[in-house]
Amino acid sequence: xxxxxxxxxxxxxxxxxxxxxxxxxxxxxxxxxxxxxxxxxxxxxxxxxxxxxxxxxxxxxxxxxxxxxxxxxxxxxxxxxxxxxxxxxxxxxxxxxxxxxxxxxxxxxxxxxxx
Amino acid sequence: xxxxxxxxxxxxxxxxxxxxxxxxxxxxxxxxxxxxxxxxxxxxxxxxxxxxxxxxxxxxxxxxxxxxxxxxxxxxxxxxxxxxxxxxxxxxxxxxxxxxxxxxxxxxxxxxxxx
Numbered sequence: 001x002x003x004x005x006x007x008x009x010x011x012x013x014x015x016x017x018x019x020x021x022x023x024x025x026x027x028x029x030x031x032x033x034x035x036x037x038x039x040x041x042x043x044x045x046x047x048x049x050x051x052x053x054x055x056x057x058x059x060x061x062x063x064x065x066x067x068x069x070x071x072x073x074x075x076x077x078x079x080x081x082x083x084x085x086x087x088x089x090x091x092x093x094x095x096x097x098x099x100x101x102x103x104x105x106x107x108x109x110x111x112x113x114x115x
Numbered sequence: 116x117x118x119x120x121x122x123x124x125x126x127x128x129x130x131x132x133x134x135x136x137x138x139x140x141x142x143x144x145x146x147x148x149x150x151x152x153x154x155x156x157x158x159x160x161x162x163x164x165x166x167x168x169x170x171x172x173x174x175x176x177x178x179x180x181x182x183x184x185x186x187x188x189x190x191x192x193x194x195x196x197x198x199x200x201x202x203x204x205x206x207x208x209x210x211x212x213x214x215x216x217x218x219x220x221x222x223x224x225x226x227x228x229x230x
Contacts, residue, residue, distance in 0.1 A: 033215030095215035
């Protein structure tokens with residue numbers, strides 16, 4: 001069985017603040033893939049990043065960074081200097097090697113960035 | 116360079132009627148997925164197709180739900196005898212091939228309302 005938990009239902013910050021979205025996962029697979037998707041008010045899920053279980057290097061892309069720690073089964077997402085356009089629901093998701101190709105999503109975190 | 120498209124964007128139907136939802140994947144993508152997003156259940160996997168292989172139907176919630184993929188491209192999700200609990204946004208995604216090391220790209224979804 002697989003599970004993804006995003007404990008933060010809603011986060012509200014003021015523009016230019018840094019914000020971290022937490023993601024904790026459970027899987028029995030030793031090979032698995034982790035994802036983050038953004039769902040803006042328009043509704044379309046936008047792919048942000050994919051990591052595989054053998055690559056624990058942190059990744060930075062502009063104002064976005066991801067911290068993958070297998071020891072704590074976490075894959076956290078940080079937005080630096082947040083902007084109003086970052087307001088969206090963010091989903092963490094998992095595919096385990098033995099679970100086919102289905103994405104298992106967390107509950108999502110609603111991020112609101114206020115001007 | 117079109118993305119995943121879905122039609123209709125909105126569908127309102129009466130309880131007991133059948134509905135068909137359509138998905139056009141990204142050209143050249145061999146894997147196609149259906150998910151459902153509802154308030155109570157979050158984002159749930161329904162079914163996926165990979166090439167000519169038998170689809171993984173393990174996420175379909177009841178035998179009222181079925182899906183086809185014709186010619187390895189367009190897919191139709193059919194819900195028979197709709198119930199109010201079927202009200203949700205139905206999301207289609209495609210990837211180059213199935214598997215966790217390929218990101219899934221999502222369409223805008225079809226919002227289904229069952230009265």
